[in-house]
Amino acid sequence: MDIQKISVIGGIGKDGIPEKVTRFDLKMGDIVSIVGPTGCGKTTLINDIELFANKNTPSERKILINDEPIPDDFSFDPSKHPIALISQHTNFLSDLPVGEFLEIHAKIRGAENIEQMINETLNFANQLTGEAIIKETAMTELSGGQTRSLLIADAVIIGNSPIILLDEIENAGIHRTKALKLLKKYQKIFVFVTHDPRIALLSDFRIIMKNGAMQKMITTNEEEKWAALGLKKIDDVMLEFRKFIRAGEEITDNVFNEQISGLASSYQLYLKKRKLFLNKKTA
């Protein structure tokens, strides 16, 4: 199946009241976030997408592919399933070495150049994680961050799934912004369930959930894109602090002040750049 677009048609919330967002479309290349407090139905929404719900789940939502519903008895060939879901609970159970495991998956997917595909997958994963994954490591020996990175890389490259759903990956110890940058290169649909303001602001749009219902949809505008850039500075400072803590150093007044004043001056620089950009735009 050649997927161009998937659409989510709103159903009802937990209270049975119709959802305010009645429809949203996802086109290839889109990055979308689903946000809202814990228990508001974010995971249910991506489960509906994964199942191609057709008014047959509690939310009564309908998922369309290229404007058509998926027939009830439609069953995907395992090697062609268009959706990969990586959740907070998803894990590798196999104790095979990484290389062998990826080879099995690539074979089932009918890949031609298996060796090259495995290397590309590892290369991708290793850009997301701090510690490099080597082919000979057993899957079960991978750290949390390595596992998450490999799950994503495998879904993107070997699985080549056109639609990838990522449920709260920010807690997994991977480079989030690097992940987003890398993912943008592949023409796919990425849906993030997230509490992370940067992931939300780097998305093309976001769906706000409340009480099981899609409440609102916000398209990321120019102003918010600038805000995302500004937030990066704060993130960078947090990362610096993390480095200090990890290295066993004390956060003295000096260290703290140095970082925060660094943040203040980079904020001034950021404001200047932004002004310059806006001036250019109006000119």
Place this chain on the structure above:
Amino acid sequence: MKLIIFAGPPTCGKTTVIRQVIRRIIKKNLKPAYLKIDVLFADEDEQLKREFGIPTKKIYSGELCPDHCNVVVLDEVVEWAEQQGAEYLFVETAGLCLRCSPYIENSLGIVVLEATSGMNLPRKIGPMLTLADISVITKIDLVSQAEREVFRYRILEAAKGITVVESNALYGIGIDPIVRDILKSNDIEQPMFLKGNPPVGTCTICVGKKEIGAKNHFGVLRTMENDLFYVGE
């Protein structure tokens, strides 16, 4: 009356799947009954009776293998369910040794397997999988996409033509296609026959012999290197 037999390793989620199925059957104003066959302990019958107010029954197989027990009691159970006015009889068996299969000819057989039991499971179980009509894979949210694909592929490799349903039964995900097949299934045909043959042999262990080694047993035997041979009258 229609008979639907659920088999699968312990704790794989059979009851959770059945609970979701029964909920939908009742919604359609149809009448289910439920039988649980287990070895030593089960309280699923009481749970389902409390929850749905439907006729339920449990049978402990005790010294018998649960699938063997199923074969010898099923005719009486069918009679009981018919007396209760049931239109659908759901039987849940423990299916422990994986060499037998409890399915009945022309009735629906459903095997429940958990995705978390590893990619090799579909290669390790025999007729319980290969003679089933539907294979329900549970706990799909816990394993990687890659392993799910391999699991599914290997089920289809072992049991060609089987319907594979991936489900997260706790949330009622993936249950509707099972219900659809149940509604389409045949009424019980009497006399009932097992779909497959049980493994060849009389089990001396099942009848109480505990000594280790072929020399202590009779019936169909084998040694480490040799094929099957027969000792006895």
